[in-house]
Amino acid sequence: MGNLRRRLTQVITAIITNGYLPGFIKGDIYRGNLKRFCVPGLNCYSCPGALGSCPIGSLQAVIGSAKYQISFYVLGTIALIGTLLGRLVCGWLCPFGLIQELIHKIPSKKFRISSKNPAKFAKYLILIIFVIILPMFVVNVVGMGDPFFCKYICPAGTLEAGIPLVLMNPSLRQAIGFIFSWKVFLLILTILASIFIARPFCRFVCPLGAIYGLFNPISFYKLEVNAERCIKCNKCTKSCPISIETYKTPNSPECIRCGECIGACPTKAISSSFGFKESERKFRQMEIE
Amino acid sequence: MKVKEGLRWILLIASIASIVIGIFREEVLTVLVKAINICLECVGIG
Numbered sequence: 001m002g003n004l005r006r007r008l009t010q011v012i013t014a015i016i017t018n019g020y021l022p023g024f025i026k027g028d029i030y031r032g033n034l035k036r037f038c039v040p041g042l043n044c045y046s047c048p049g050a051l052g053s054c055p056i057g058s059l060q061a062v063i064g065s066a067k068y069q070i071s072f073y074v075l076g077t078i079a080l081i082g083t084l085l086g087r088l089v090c091g092w093l094c095p096f097g098l099i100q101e102l103i104h105k106i107p108s109k110k111f112r113i114s115s116k117n118p119a120k121f122a123k124y125l126i127l128i129i130f131v132i133i134l135p136m137f138v139v140n141v142v143g144m145g146d147p148f149f150c151k152y153i154c155p156a157g158t159l160e161a162g163i164p165l166v167l168m169n170p171s172l173r174q175a176i177g178f179i180f181s182w183k184v185f186l187l188i189l190t191i192l193a194s195i196f197i198a199r200p201f202c203r204f205v206c207p208l209g210a211i212y213g214l215f216n217p218i219s220f221y222k223l224e225v226n227a228e229r230c231i232k233c234n235k236c237t238k239s240c241p242i243s244i245e246t247y248k249t250p251n252s253p254e255c256i257r258c259g260e261c262i263g264a265c266p267t268k269a270i271s272s273s274f275g276f277k278e279s280e281r282k283f284r285q286m287e288i289e
Numbered sequence: 290m291k292v293k294e295g296l297r298w299i300l301l302i303a304s305i306a307s308i309v310i311g312i313f314r315e316e317v318l319t320v321l322v323k324a325i326n327i328c329l330e331c332v333g334i335g
Contacts, residue, residue: 035324036317045324046331053324057331061323062316073311073320079304083297150331157331165332172327172334180333218297
């Protein structure tokens with residue numbers, strides 16, 4: 001039931017954030033005022049259906065502009081969402097997360113990679129180098145920097161914006177070159193990896209997930225483990241797509257808060273809550289039951 | 290736990306304040322201008 005609720009939320013969010021249908025018909029993008037606002041997940045603002053702005057694209061746009069060095073607006077938006085939800089966004093609201101999960105359903109041998117694998121730190125490096133340092137310091141004569149993450153890495157942009165726009169727009173089709181081929185190669189790599197590994201982009205590459213992850217230990221939304229109920233059977237770890245030992249670190253920065261562990265726990269020791277007092281009430285209620 | 294709860298509220302207030310500062314600095318306009326034009330870098334052309 002929880003899984004169905006999450007899938008429905010993912011699908012509805014993907015539809016709402018990409019609900020500009022004329023874009024898909026005309027091969028153009030939405031140009032209205034809603035694009036002042038950032039959506040919570042990684043969703044390219046040049047997707048023909050996109051109604052809002054991608055937080056990582058917006059962050060680079062402001063940092064790379066000639067006028068500003070830092071973006072209070074975008075960082076504040078990301079921090080607000082992170083403080084409230086942490087990586088719940090990744091598990092429930094991100095369209096590119098949904099795409100990876102659907103691809104992972106393709107029948108094949110699945111590989112589990114430990115949540116302690118040092119490759120997880122790659123996303124922090126990508127965040128610092130491609131989203132902050134390069135757009136800030138590698139600038140042209142008028143002081144403007146490129147959005148390096150969008151330009152050289154982001155497979156979400158290639159899938160949601162690059163391919164549809166190039167297919168529908170002859171003038172863009174004529175302009176494609178090496179960078180487009182490189183980005184298609186990265187997209188294919190991401191798709192192939194998603195078949196065998198759960199959420200590879202979110203775990204090793206996504207700079208937005210890296211930021212939200214830092215908020216996981218202190219966000220209002222959190223997971224809690226009742227130590228008295230927990231029998232350390234490790235079923236939470238086995239059910240977790242990221243292989244997190246939930247009973248030890250329920251609010252790990254790697255946790256995408258999909259809630260699989262909550263359903264898998266045989267003693268109902270894991271609980272999620274929003275706020276402080278609510279969790280105490282929830283455990284008391286569980287004890288009464 | 291009290292420290293964590295305090296930090297949570299401080300972050301919430303700081304993030305809202307940061308958004309307001311960003312609005313006053315007219316960063317929103319930069320976001321809007323970038324987002325309403327096809328981002329050639331995102332597409333893989335620019």
